Amino acid sequence: MDHPRGHTEPGAEADGELESLVARVPIFSGLDHGQIREIAARVQPRIVPRNEQLYGAGDVNPYLRIIHTGTVKVYRITESGHEQVLRVLGAGDFLGEKALISPSVSDHFAVTLTEAEICSLEHAAIRDYLLRYPSVALTMLETLSARLGSTEEQVSAIAGEDAASRVATYLVGLAEELKRNSVALPITKKDVASFLGLTPETLSRRLAGFEDNGWIHQQGNRRIDILDLEALRLV
Amino acid sequence: MDHPRGHTEPGAEADGELESLVARVPIFSGLDHGQIREIAARVQPRIVPRNEQLYGAGDVNPYLRIIHTGTVKVYRITESGHEQVLRVLGAGDFLGEKALISPSVSDHFAVTLTEAEICSLEHAAIRDYLLRYPSVALTMLETLSARLGSTEEQVSAIAGEDAASRVATYLVGLAEELKRNSVALPITKKDVASFLGLTPETLSRRLAGFEDNGWIHQQGNRRIDILDLEALRLV
DNA sequence: CGAGTCCTTGACGGCCCTCAATTAGTGTGG
DNA sequence: CCACACTAATTGAGGGCCGTCAAGGACTCG
Numbered sequence: 176m177d178h179p180r181g182h183t184e185p186g187a188e189a190d191g192e193l194e195s196l197v198a199r200v201p202i203f204s205g206l207d208h209g210q211i212r213e214i215a216a217r218v219q220p221r222i223v224p225r226n227e228q229l230y231g232a233g234d235v236n237p238y239l240r241i242i243h244t245g246t247v248k249v250y251r252i253t254e255s256g257h258e259q260v261l262r263v264l265g266a267g268d269f270l271g272e273k274a275l276i277s278p279s280v281s282d283h284f285a286v287t288l289t290e291a292e293i294c295s296l297e298h299a300a301i302r303d304y305l306l307r308y309p310s311v312a313l314t315m316l317e318t319l320s321a322r323l324g325s326t327e328e329q330v331s332a333i334a335g336e337d338a339a340s341r342v343a344t345y346l347v348g349l350a351e352e353l354k355r356n357s358v359a360l361p362i363t364k365k366d367v368a369s370f371l372g373l374t375p376e377t378l379s380r381r382l383a384g385f386e387d388n389g390w391i392h393q394q395g396n397r398r399i400d401i402l403d404l405e406a407l408r409l410v
Numbered sequence: 411m412d413h414p415r416g417h418t419e420p421g422a423e424a425d426g427e428l429e430s431l432v433a434r435v436p437i438f439s440g441l442d443h444g445q446i447r448e449i450a451a452r453v454q455p456r457i458v459p460r461n462e463q464l465y466g467a468g469d470v471n472p473y474l475r476i477i478h479t480g481t482v483k484v485y486r487i488t489e490s491g492h493e494q495v496l497r498v499l500g501a502g503d504f505l506g507e508k509a510l511i512s513p514s515v516s517d518h519f520a521v522t523l524t525e526a527e528i529c530s531l532e533h534a535a536i537r538d539y540l541l542r543y544p545s546v547a548l549t550m551l552e553t554l555s556a557r558l559g560s561t562e563e564q565v566s567a568i569a570g571e572d573a574a575s576r577v578a579t580y581l582v583g584l585a586e587e588l589k590r591n592s593v594a595l596p597i598t599k600k601d602v603a604s605f606l607g608l609t610p611e612t613l614s615r616r617l618a619g620f621e622d623n624g625w626i627h628q629q630g631n632r633r634i635d636i637l638d639l640e641a642l643r644l645v
Numbered sequence: 646c647g648a649g650t651c652c653t654t655g656a657c658g659g660c661c662c663t664c665a666a667t668t669a670g671t672g673t674g675g
Numbered sequence: 676c677c678a679c680a681c682t683a684a685t686t687g688a689g690g691g692c693c694g695t696c697a698a699g700g701a702c703t704c705g
Contacts, residue, residue, distance in 0.1 A: 251562060253567070319558060363651065608661080
């Protein structure tokens with residue numbers, strides 16, 4: 176966030192910031208300056224505190240939300256009360272696309288895990304942009320398609336792999352994503368367990384097992400040093 | 411499929427058929443006649459025999475395929491050899507959208523379960539249409555979003571519900587979809603088991619249990635009469 | 646600093662997977 | 676159209692993995 180005019184007056188200043196903010200959102204990349212400005216004009220930015228629910232099951236949520244900073248957890252609660260973490264979204268990701276065209280009742284929850292800067296766009300407005308700037312729609316299609324792919328992976332991992340394998344694959348993925356051997360879990364271990372279709376107890380036991388094997392080292396509740404990536408890949 | 415001119419000459423005949431065929435595809439609904447004709451001109455229809463693989467893991471598959479008649483099974487095979495059925499597609503559904511924008515290597519398989527009439531469109535062509543007819547992109551977005559939703563349901567069911575509950579929910583869903591109490595499984599029980607994250611043995615036992623309870627009646631390998639829908643809902 | 650949540654560790658039980666053998670059904674070829 | 680071969684489905688026995696319940700300890704955040 177640069178402040179070219181060196182002051183913090185809300186008016187023109189905020190607009191300039193907004194534009195550079197919109198320009199950095201992946202689904203709007205490729206638009207020219209005028210198009211960016213048009214979108215920025217309809218965007219409602221907001222600083223959302225930690226642990227705030229953006230929407231819940233039963234809501235008719237009329238906004239497409241774009242995360243500029245911070246992380247958001249998306250989860251479902253089944254009829255029988257089981258909480259299932261579906262994904263964790265970060266900077267540049269969007270949510271709320273479910274009811275984009277035909278408004279429908281949401282069946283899942285979205286909660287901020289950290290303080291977050293989130294822009295909201297009314298579905299009617301986004302629809303309008305998608306019709307006028309089809310490249311945005313194409314990028315959204317690509318993103319949704321990738322998201323579908325990773326949810327499919329989640330299905331086959333939960334159905335077909337044992338606990339140790341799921342935990343190991345998760346750690347390897349995290350390390351590759353961050354390109355580091357010391358990783359911080361983006362969510363609590365409880366939520367990681369839910370994401371992997373496990374109980375917290377089982378996750379704890381598997382991690383303890385990996386530590387006994389000398390493959391990882393845990394410090395605190397969130398940080399894990401990966402000592403033997405190859406061993407984890409082979410689990 | 412009517413043959414208004416009473417002959418099967420491939421030329422103009424096939425084009426007329428093609429247009430009405432394209433017009434019936436959900437993602438092209440809402441386009442006018444000229445637009446339909448333009449798309450029909452680039453479409454390659456083909457009758458695919460039963461049990462033919464449309465694409466497999468490792469393929470770089472450059473076609474978006476649209477199913478006009480017949481059914482197609484989409485599945486994944488994990489590193490450890492587990493086969494996971496992801497979905498079954500029927501008339502009006504499309505597949506092969508994964509590599510629509512950035513070509514990527516497929517990691518799953520698509521096989522016809524019946525003889526099928528399938529249209530192929532090159533990705534380059536579909537991209538072009540999406541940019542010119544954004545309403546098509548919007549419909550695709552909606553479809554992908556719905557598909558994501560049902561895959562998310564699959565995740566939470568496999569992770570959170572026991573075998574009996576998953577089987578019961580599946581049967582109820584099938585009955586509601588077909589609006590009948592006597593349903594034919596769209597796939598073998600083996601594949602249903604895979605879809606539900608179970609082994610065939612467990613599925614067989616749960617169905618036998620339902621039959622003992624007087625909730626269903628099985629005849630042959632595919633047909634199931636549902637005698638007590640409410641009981642199944644409460645499992 | 647303190648309260649509440651998260652995490653860990655242990656014991657135990659049950660659900661579902663595995664392995665194996667038989668039966669039923671389906672689709673193919675003569 | 677029927678027979679046959681092969682795959683699908685069923686049923687049984689046994690065992691292992693993971694969930695459940697419970698309690699103590701650690702961490703985090705207000």
